[in-house]
Amino acid sequence: MSKVHVYSSKEDRRLASFVLEEDESVLRCLHRHKMMTRSSCFGGGECGDCLMTVLEGAEHLPDQGLREKRTMRILGKPQDGRLACMVVPTQDVSVKVPGF
Numbered sequence: 060m061s062k063v064h065v066y067s068s069k070e071d072r073r074l075a076s077f078v079l080e081e082d083e084s085v086l087r088c089l090h091r092h093k094m095m096t097r098s099s100c101f102g103g104g105e106c107g108d109c110l111m112t113v114l115e116g117a118e119h120l121p122d123q124g125l126r127e128k129r130t131m132r133i134l135g136k137p138q139d140g141r142l143a144c145m146v147v148p149t150q151d152v153s154v155k156v157p158g159f
């Protein structure tokens with residue numbers, strides 16, 4: 060049972076921790092818990108709105124897929140960022156997400 064720990068991007072404090080459901084992306088988990096980060100493409104991996112910073116547990120995320128790599132390159136997003144809609148953690152991760 061993996062958890063996502065969400066930290067504020069404005070302050071250095073944890074805002075919440077949520078248990079991820081099986082095969083659930085970070086974005087879907089946040090939305091299920093009413094943390095409504097922007098997602099113009101509705102989790103399609105194309106808008107880049109859900110770009111998050113992984114503070115801990117990056118090794119528990121899958122490698123970037125072709126769509127995520129493509130979006131990051133087109134939008135000029137940092138290659139070490141991750142799209143919350145594209146990642147399903149296998150163990151606990153700590154992240155900062157836009158808008159919180």
Ligand code: FES
Pocket residue numbers: 086097098099100101102103104105106107108109110130142143144145
């Ligand atoms: S919601 Fe659009 S890229 Fe993640």
